[in-house]
Amino acid sequence: MTHETKLLDQPGPPTTVRWMLFYSLQPILLALVVAYWYVDPGRPETYVVVIVAVQLILGLTEHIVPARPSWNTTLTEKAGNAVLVVLLTTVAGYVGVLYYAVLAEPLSELRAALHLDVWPHEWPLIAQLFLVFFLSEFLWYWMHRAEHRWSLVWRLSGHGAHHSFKRLGALNFGLNHPVEYFFIVLPSAIVELTFGVGYAAAGAAVFSVTQASIAHSNIHLNTRWIGLLFTTNKYHICHHSAVLEESNTNYGCSAIVWDRVFGTFLDKHIDEAGTGPTEPSLWEKFIMPIKDPEDTAIAPNAGS
């Protein structure tokens, strides 16, 4: 009996439903999101509509067919996390506005000075979407790797707060320290403003947020083929391991191809998530840019 068969053969919905979700949930959800954006690529409300719809679909699926039943959160915990995600997504929006105000002009001048006016606006929009996506993910890969490599960057970004959860679910995509949004929003802002991308940037944003939600979800999903380029929750949950060696892998939160290229890819089922044996309180998470929890095992300076 394979690992997949064991996990899918549990009480609850019929095995056929589990197999259908296993193979089709991620590709179908991504295709629907891209199709919705493509109908009207400049629609301002698309980003929020996609987040709400994706969270409802993944949240309901996690509740009915959880990969790890012990990771299921109560309705009260889900509501608390949802309020935090709304607040933190608002922070992300303001950071985006700030970056636009500060960076649009200098990066536009840089484009002119360095003759970077090379964006393929004539390409089909979908192809442009994937170009923005993989370029932004390339920058994020190195920023995220730096967060895990250097104590100063780990602290400044408050990235430990995102890793401190012992149980993961789709909502964890948005449970980051408020200061980390200055890091998270930066790669796509640089790509969009340096190359003058246009509508494809909005498509890449909804694709990326859907991927990040799936990557944290507590649902058993297939990794074959789709996991060559795009991350899956198995790979990303491995990055959330409470074991340092497992955590220092799979830095791509939406794409996995850069981990494969730069040698940090790991395909492993982990036993335990979090920064250490216990989950810090909300306050301890908030002060992580100043102080790591006593029992942290995955901070860059842990054990030293």
Ligand SMILES: [Zn+2]
């Ligand atoms: Zn990380």
